[in-house]
Amino acid sequence: MGFLVDAFLKAIHLILRGDPATYSALATTVYVSTVSLAASLLMGIPAGFLLGYVSFPGRRMLRTLVDTLLSLPTVLIGLLVYGLLTRRGPLGRFELLFTVHAIVIGQALLALPIVTALTASAVEALDGRLRVTLLSLGAGPVRRFATSLREARYGVLAAAVTAYGRVLTEVGIAIMVGGNIKWHTRTLTTAIALETNKGDFAAGIALGAILLLLASGVNAILYGLRKRA
Amino acid sequence: MKKMGRLVLGVSGVLTLWGSAWAGDAERLLMATTTSTEATGFLDALAPKVKEVLNIDLQWVATGTGKALELGKRCDADLLLVHAPDVEEAYVQQGYGINRRRLMFNDFVVVGPSEDPARVKNCSIEEAMRRIAGSGAPFVSRGDASGTHVKEKELWRAAGFGNEFAYPGYIETGQGQMATLDIAAQRRAYALTDRATFIKFGQDPSRAASLRVLVEGGEVLINRYSLITVRPEKCPKVRAAAAEKFTDWMVGPQGQAFIEAFRVGGKAVFFPDAQGPQ
Amino acid sequence: MSRLSSLAGDCGESFSVPLYLFHDVEQAYKGRTVLSIGRWAVRQGIVLGLVGPNGSGKSTLLRLMGFVEFPVRGTIAFRGDRVSRRRAQAVRSEVTLLPQDPYLLDRSVADNVAYGLSVRGVRRNRAARVQEALRWVGLDPDLFGARSVRDLSGGEARRTALAARLVLRPRVLLLDEPTAEIDAHSAQLVRRAILRARSDWGATVVVTSHDWTWLRGFCDEVHEMRDGRLIAMGHETVDPGAAGASVVISRSPSAS
Numbered sequence: 001m002g003f004l005v006d007a008f009l010k011a012i013h014l015i016l017r018g019d020p021a022t023y024s025a026l027a028t029t030v031y032v033s034t035v036s037l038a039a040s041l042l043m044g045i046p047a048g049f050l051l052g053y054v055s056f057p058g059r060r061m062l063r064t065l066v067d068t069l070l071s072l073p074t075v076l077i078g079l080l081v082y083g084l085l086t087r088r089g090p091l092g093r094f095e096l097l098f099t100v101h102a103i104v105i106g107q108a109l110l111a112l113p114i115v116t117a118l119t120a121s122a123v124e125a126l127d128g129r130l131r132v133t134l135l136s137l138g139a140g141p142v143r144r145f146a147t148s149l150r151e152a153r154y155g156v157l158a159a160a161v162t163a164y165g166r167v168l169t170e171v172g173i174a175i176m177v178g179g180n181i182k183w184h185t186r187t188l189t190t191a192i193a194l195e196t197n198k199g200d201f202a203a204g205i206a207l208g209a210i211l212l213l214l215a216s217g218v219n220a221i222l223y224g225l226r227k228r229a
Numbered sequence: 230m231k232k233m234g235r236l237v238l239g240v241s242g243v244l245t246l247w248g249s250a251w252a253g254d255a256e257r258l259l260m261a262t263t264t265s266t267e268a269t270g271f272l273d274a275l276a277p278k279v280k281e282v283l284n285i286d287l288q289w290v291a292t293g294t295g296k297a298l299e300l301g302k303r304c305d306a307d308l309l310l311v312h313a314p315d316v317e318e319a320y321v322q323q324g325y326g327i328n329r330r331r332l333m334f335n336d337f338v339v340v341g342p343s344e345d346p347a348r349v350k351n352c353s354i355e356e357a358m359r360r361i362a363g364s365g366a367p368f369v370s371r372g373d374a375s376g377t378h379v380k381e382k383e384l385w386r387a388a389g390f391g392n393e394f395a396y397p398g399y400i401e402t403g404q405g406q407m408a409t410l411d412i413a414a415q416r417r418a419y420a421l422t423d424r425a426t427f428i429k430f431g432q433d434p435s436r437a438a439s440l441r442v443l444v445e446g447g448e449v450l451i452n453r454y455s456l457i458t459v460r461p462e463k464c465p466k467v468r469a470a471a472a473e474k475f476t477d478w479m480v481g482p483q484g485q486a487f488i489e490a491f492r493v494g495g496k497a498v499f500f501p502d503a504q505g506p507q
Numbered sequence: 508m509s510r511l512s513s514l515a516g517d518c519g520e521s522f523s524v525p526l527y528l529f530h531d532v533e534q535a536y537k538g539r540t541v542l543s544i545g546r547w548a549v550r551q552g553i554v555l556g557l558v559g560p561n562g563s564g565k566s567t568l569l570r571l572m573g574f575v576e577f578p579v580r581g582t583i584a585f586r587g588d589r590v591s592r593r594r595a596q597a598v599r600s601e602v603t604l605l606p607q608d609p610y611l612l613d614r615s616v617a618d619n620v621a622y623g624l625s626v627r628g629v630r631r632n633r634a635a636r637v638q639e640a641l642r643w644v645g646l647d648p649d650l651f652g653a654r655s656v657r658d659l660s661g662g663e664a665r666r667t668a669l670a671a672r673l674v675l676r677p678r679v680l681l682l683d684e685p686t687a688e689i690d691a692h693s694a695q696l697v698r699r700a701i702l703r704a705r706s707d708w709g710a711t712v713v714v715t716s717h718d719w720t721w722l723r724g725f726c727d728e729v730h731e732m733r734d735g736r737l738i739a740m741g742h743e744t745v746d747p748g749a750a751g752a753s754v755v756i757s758r759s760p761s762a763s
Contacts, residue, residue: 182276
């Protein structure tokens with residue numbers, strides 16, 4: 001119990017002192033999770049919409065596949081991305097391994113099935129009368145897509161929040177393809193892993209507290225946007 | 230809706246600028262190394278000096294000797310700092326590395342609980358290993374192909390045990406040195422460790438009393454670190470020039486002085502060892 | 508189809524291409540036939556009532572006329588031209604359907620009414636037109652305009668849905684049970700709005716209802732449906748009291 005209090009005090013100390021290593025890890029975390037989320041939203045929302053809205057042959061199979069991908073372990077994704085980005089690998093010439101960009105790629109792949117599946121569910125949950133209503137008011141296919149998406153906005157927002165929480169807290173991908181390089185690819189989660197490995201549990205928990213603070217801050221912003229939406 | 234659009238554009242603009250700032254202007258040198266050089270804080274202290282003097286942005290992935298060598302084979306690192314001389318020699322002979330230079334040394338020690346159930350204190354290393362295995366006392370191994378793990382297996386072989394070595398009470402953690410020492414402390418077990426990491430371990434007052442150095446000394450327990458540059462013929466993208474610049478500095482007077490001056494808790498943990506090219 | 512326009516009416520009536528011409532139209536869902544109409548014409552500019560019990564096919568007919576659904580057999584011509592799925596999008600900008608159970612978008616009342624206008628790219632006077640349409644259906648724009656649709660009663664929601672269609676001044680207005688869940692006063696407003704549609708911009712209106720008394724009060728023609736068929740149509744007058752008789756009432760378009 002004592003070391004929890006110890007850890008909490010340490011967390012406050014790290015934040016207030018402006019410990020540069022901590023702030024670097026924080027900044028890296030914010031960067032990679034935000035960019036990877038944005039990429040996954042860009043690809044996942046249209047994909048999820050099509051999956052939920054349009055009926056085509058093999059749709060149910062595809063839906064099941066996407067739902068299965070939700071359970072992909074991060075270390076597996078990390079391994080996959082490593083294989084792609086290693087210098088001997090297909091994308092090796094871009095020299096992305098052990099950079100933040102590698103983490104972004106991996107996390108985007110992690111978030112993509114989440115965004116797709118949850119958007120598809122949100123779209124499937126749309127009122128069945130919506131389509132006829134939009135048709136009867138003269139809306140064309142593009143407009144129907146945009147309006148339907150807007151009607152499903154709360155579900156889509158929930159998808160974004162869920163995906164963000166997932167990438168914010170993952171460690172398998174960041175460690176495997178980021179390398180936990182101090183100042184460069186060390187995120188809050190990989191720093192926690194390192195401190196734990198070194199046996200410095202108090203530091204680990206302190207960083208964990210900061211991570212939770214970050215996560216709740218982000219959620220607060222996203223739900224504030226919900227009020228406006 | 231328009232406000233959302235502008236917000237998104239603004240945020241992505243900031244992020245793009247931020248992302249490109251990661252590039253920096255100093256030359257990047259990616260080193261694959263062991264956990265001991267990181268855990269002791271050695272590399273943390275070295276990096277700013279190297280940046281200042283050589284304008285090289287030293288980045289390192291600390292994984293353990295075995296994995297570091299693998300990274301070199303896959304061309305995912307430029308430079309290796311490892312401590313398993315026999316394995317290193319084979320590596321260079323097989324054509325994966327060049328310009329192998331001895332850099333520094335410290336020593337391995339056998340640590341264990343103060344009650345020392347196998348009575349190994351002050352024994353020779355072979356005798357100590359025999360007593361530990363013979364009495365079935367708990368022993369925690371790295372089990373991760375790290376330099377320490379390689380040395381540990383050498384020691385078991387030298388004491389007369391086979392390659393596939395195990396007995397009840399012998400466990401493999403597959404983790405870094407600090408974590409392994411933690412587990413050893415918890416289980417009141419013996420372990421092999423490099424002294425530098427053990428000094429760092431002992432800095433934490435709650436751990437200081439849990440393990441003690443029981444066996445030390447002798448040529449066979451010397452722990453030598455070397456730098457190896459990944460061979461450009463095998464890996465064309467290797468930053469060979471930067472690696473050479475760094476290596477030259479590290480084995481030169483300034484680098485060696487840095488090694489000698491480095492302290493953990495007031496104690497020296499690495500000793501300069503540079504000689505001619507290997 | 509354009510052959511029709513070349514025929515001269517020889518009974519003194521001016522002949523114009525019917526707005527809708529149904530030709531052996533059948534609609535079925537999951538193999539079950541729900542609508543079967545051999546030949547049927549709807550003239551431009553009339554207010555047409557459709558009466559019949561539940562399941563008689565009124566809503567299906569209206570959906571076909573709104574081109575939000577397509578028959579499994581037969582053709583429907585609009586203004587003399589057969590409407591294919593590809594052409595339907597263009598036709599739908601002139602023909603507006605108010606379904607029996609209307610759906611409102613999750614936004615404010617005013618935004619709902621303005622939706623069709625924004626689809627058509629109408630920007631000028633949009634707010635004024637929205638307010639006008641709300642007044643037509645008896646909803647005070649100052650009170651209701653900014654209100655979220657979640658805070659509306661059933662009747663208010665239906666009237667909002669109606670306003671969203673009226674505001675478009677469509678050539679054809681198809682209303683499926685517009686007075687369900689609406690009190691008598693509001694039903695009056697709906698009727699007035701329908702007639703205004705015809706007089707202000709010459710709309711053709713098709714209205715369905717259970718209540719033929721209400722319909723005959725203002726419709727030019729009332730057709731009856733049962734079991735997916737039109738069983739009585741045209742201008743015959745029949746004794747409304749006769750048991751089992753189909754009731755059709757006609758009025759000449761000039762009287763109102």
